[in-house]
Amino acid sequence: xxxxxxxxxxxxxxxxxxxxxxxxxxxxxxxxxxxxxxxxxxxxxxxxxxxxxxxxxxxxxxxxxxxxxxxxxxxxxxxxxxxxxxxxxxxxxxxxxxxxxxxxxxxxxxxxxxxxxxxxxxxxxxxxxxxxxxxxxxxxxxxxxxxxxxxxxxxxxxxxxxxxxxxxxxxxxxxxxxxxxxxxxxxxxxxxxxxxxxxxxxxxxxxxxxxxxxxxxxxxxxxxxxxxxxxxxxxxxxxxxxxxxxxxxxxxxxxxxxxxxxxxxxxxxxxxxxxxxxxxxxxxxxxxxxxxxxxxxxxxxxxxxxxxxxxxxxxxxxxxxxxxxxxxxxxxxxxxxxxxxxxxxxxxxxxxxxxxxxxxxxxxxxxxxxxxxxxxxxxxxxxxxxxxxxxxxxxxxxxxxxxxxxxxxxxxxxxxxxxxxxxxxxxxxxxxxxxxxxxxxxxxxxxxxxxxxxxxxxxxxxxxxxxxxxxxxxxxxxxxxx
Numbered sequence: 105x106x107x108x109x110x111x112x113x114x115x116x117x118x119x120x121x122x123x124x125x126x127x128x129x130x131x132x133x134x135x136x137x138x139x140x141x142x143x144x145x146x147x148x149x150x151x152x153x154x155x156x157x158x159x160x161x162x163x164x165x166x167x168x169x170x171x172x173x174x175x176x177x178x179x180x181x182x183x184x185x186x187x188x189x190x191x192x193x194x195x196x197x198x199x200x201x202x203x204x205x206x207x208x209x210x211x212x213x214x215x216x217x218x219x220x221x222x223x224x225x226x227x228x229x230x231x232x233x234x235x236x237x238x239x240x241x242x243x244x245x246x247x248x249x250x251x252x253x254x255x256x257x258x259x260x261x262x263x264x265x266x267x268x269x270x271x272x273x274x275x276x277x278x279x280x281x282x283x284x285x286x287x288x289x290x291x292x293x294x295x296x297x298x299x300x301x302x303x304x305x306x307x308x309x310x311x312x313x314x315x316x317x318x319x320x321x322x323x324x325x326x327x328x329x330x331x332x333x334x335x336x337x338x339x340x341x342x343x344x345x346x347x348x349x350x351x352x353x354x355x356x357x358x359x360x361x362x363x364x365x366x367x368x369x370x371x372x373x374x375x376x377x378x379x380x381x382x383x384x385x386x387x388x389x390x391x392x393x394x395x396x397x398x399x400x401x402x403x404x405x406x407x408x409x410x411x412x413x414x415x416x417x418x419x420x421x422x423x424x425x426x427x428x429x430x431x432x433x434x435x436x437x438x439x440x441x442x443x444x445x446x447x448x449x450x451x452x453x454x455x456x457x458x459x460x461x462x463x464x465x466x467x468x469x470x471x472x473x474x475x476x477x478x479x480x481x482x483x484x485x486x487x488x489x490x491x492x493x494x495x496x497x498x499x500x501x502x503x504x505x506x507x508x509x510x511x512x513x514x515x516x517x518x519x520x521x522x523x524x525x526x527x528x529x530x531x532x533x534x535x536x537x538x539x540x541x542x543x544x545x546x547x548x549x550x551x552x553x554x555x556x557x558x559x560x561x562x563x564x565x566x567x568x569x570x571x572x573x574x575x576x577x578x579x580x581x582x583x584x585x586x
Contacts, residue, residue, distance in 0.1 A: 129458040133451040135465060141445040141473050142466040144353045147346040149460020154345050155453045162442055165342040167214045171238050187241055187256050187265075194232040194267040197441050198222065199476035201363050202573070204385065204437065209419040211333040213238075214340045219385040221439030222365055222476065225268035226252040230331035232267045246283055249325035251316075255283050271311045274298050283320070290317035306565040309557060314549040340421070343455065345382050349373040355440035356471045363572065364476040366440035374431045382436060383421040386413065390433030396424040404432065440475055482572065485526065487564045489519045494558060504555040506547050512558075513539040516567075531574040538570045 135143075147153050156165050163169045177189045201222025210216055211230035216223055223231075229245045229252040236243035242257040246264075253266045263280035265272050274297040275281040281292050294317050301308050310316060320326075346352055354368035367387055370380070386397070389404035396402075397412060398420045413419075425432065451463055474480040479487070493515050502508060517536060521527050557563055 128454055129456060131453045131458045131461065133453075133463045134449070135445070135451065135463065136448045138445045138447075138449075138465040140466055140471070141440075141475075142353060142356055142468075142471060143443070143445055143451075144351060144464050144466045144468075145344075145346060146351040146462045146464075147348055147460050148462060149457060150348050151457040151460070152345065152347045153455065153457040153461055154343055155455025155458060155461075156342065157344055158452045159443060160446060160450055164214075164217050164442060166340070167212070167238070167338050170213050170217055171235065174235065174239070185258060186239060187236060187258050187263075190232060190235045190239060191254075191265045191267055191272075194228055194235065195270045197439070198228050198231065198267075199364060199441075200225065200228070200268055201365060201476075203414065204365070205414050205416070205419075207417045208330075208333045209337060209417075211331050212337040212340070214337060214342075215385065215419070218342050218439055218442065219437045220365070221437070221441060222363065224252075226329065228267045229254045229329065230333075232265065233331045234333070245329035245331050247327050247329040248319040249322070251319050252329050253283070266311070269307050269311045271301060271307070286317075286320045287323055287326075288321075290321045293317040293320065304561060306562055309562060315545060334418075337419075340383050342383055343381075345380060346370070346461070347372060347376055347378075348460070350376070353466055353468070353471070355438050355443050355473055356466075357440075357474055358472065364440075364474065364478075366438055366444075366473060368436045368438040368443075370434045370436070372425065372428060372432045372434065374429060376428055376432070377425045379422060379424055380434060381422045382434075384436035384438060385419065386423065387435040387437050389435060391428075391431055393425060393429070393432045394427035396426060401426065440473060444473060444475065483564060483568050485523060486567050486571065487560055489516065489523075490560045490563050490567070493519060494560070498558065504558070506543055509543050509546060513543070520571075529576050530571065531576055535571060535574040538574065542570075 158165070162173070164173060174190050174193050175186065177193065180188075180192060198216055199222045201224075203224060204210065204220050204222075208230070210220060210223060210227050211234060213231050213235050216227060216231045220227075226245075226247070232254045233243045233245045233256075236254070236256050243254060245252055245254050251266075251268070253264055253268075255262050255264050257263075261279065262282035262284070263272065264283045264286060265280075273281045273286060273292045275285050275289075275292060276297065278297065281289075286292055293312060294314055296312050299308075299312060301311060344352070350370060350372050352368055352370045355366035356369065357364070357366045365387075368384065369390065370382070386409075388409055389395070389407055391404060393404045394401060395404060395407070397407075398416070398418065400412075402412070423434070445465060453461065493512065497508075497512055497515060513536075517532065517539070520530060520535075521532065557566065
């Protein structure tokens with residue numbers, strides 16, 4: 105009798121799961137030739153829609169799917185090893201950027217790849233290490249007191265991979281060097297064998313410098329870096345939740361925000377209240393309302409991401425809208441390298457209540473998207489200033505030394521102060537301190553030819569990185585309201 109009951113329960117459960125699966129709707133949208141690389145999803149129906157979304161075949165909706173995608177990546181060269189595909193994936197689909205959080209929930213591949221996209225070297229290395237562990241490799245991260253890298257055991261030896269700078273180094277046997285080999289033979293960095301970066305790469309000076317070698321050979325402060333994160337995040341799955349009469353626009357950011365982070369803005373209709381179970385990192389709000397997040401209630405104009413996200417050791421995907429009288433915008437971090445539009449786009453949705461869903465390219469002239477490594481407004485301004493200074497300051501008889509560099513930075517800062525936009529948005533005292541630090545590095549590092557720094561293709565990205573850290577904080581979402 106017990107066996108019959110068990111069988112009946114199993115059959116009933118199977119029937120329910122089958123019924124649930126049959127109720128899932130599927131829709132495909134084909135869009136091409138965008139004026140902006142920004143999507144707009146509207147729910148014109150009278151029911152809340154919930155769905156998974158795959159754009160151009162890139163299904164990263166779970167950690168398991170991320171691992172599967174890497175396993176199926178095409179070889180970049182004949183017989184490319186799996187660990188190198190993982191390295192390439194993290195290098196190409198994430199980028200170096202300021203901290204969103206100081207806690208380890210961002211070591212989750214799901215979180216960094218789908219939502220944040222950017223992070224410091226420790227986060228990118230941790231994600232690579234955790235992906236390699238999931239792929240079955242023995243892997244770990246090393247903190248070099250100022251930089252974090254990944255080491256993986258492959259083909260009977262350890263090899264070191266720097267996903268943040270997109271580099272690795274060869275030993276004398278022309279195999280990828282290990283952490284120990286770089287510690288005890290720093291010339292593999294300063295005098296590289298078959299360097300994988302070309303001299304015109306903006307990172308070339310840094311990754312083959314004496315300063316980089318010093319991070320390795322000064323071993324007293326080098327320690328293994330803990331990459332663990334909350335195990336519950338492994339089961340996270342990205343489902344988009346668009347209430348009736350709401351719209352979501354993504355990915356968007358703004359000029360001079362200082363970072364490359366991009367956002368999805370979910371615009372809720374007036375009087376919508378209830379749960380929003382969207383598993384993306386919350387960045388802020390537009391409009392006035394009352395919400396609950398992690399058991400605490402906040403008026404939206406008092407929701408501080410620094411306190412609620414950056415300093416919070418836990419991440420929570422759910423918010424509760426309690427009051428919303430005039431419409432409310434919820435802003436989430438979303439990775440533009442995954443969710444940005446291309447020339448031709450196939451968008452596949454699978455979920456419930458999809459009949460009212462419509463997808464198009466945004467025609468809003470007030471929003472834009474600057475992708476990581478793209479030449480944004482700040483880059484263009486600095487490029488113009490650097491080229492002007494080079495014309496004024498560099499002659500055939502110029503000698504690149506600390507005296508020259510001090511005068512060069514002095515002239516550069518004068519030009520910055522003349523710019524109508526930058527003069528009001530830059531912490532010049534802090535930037536001058538950073539310039540002095542560069543001079544000190546040059547004075548101490550005799551192994552590196554820093555004269556290359558004067559070339560705009562090197563100088564501008566480096567100066568942009570320095571300057572963006574000294575931009576005064578502007579209202580984060582003031583200019584991306586949709």
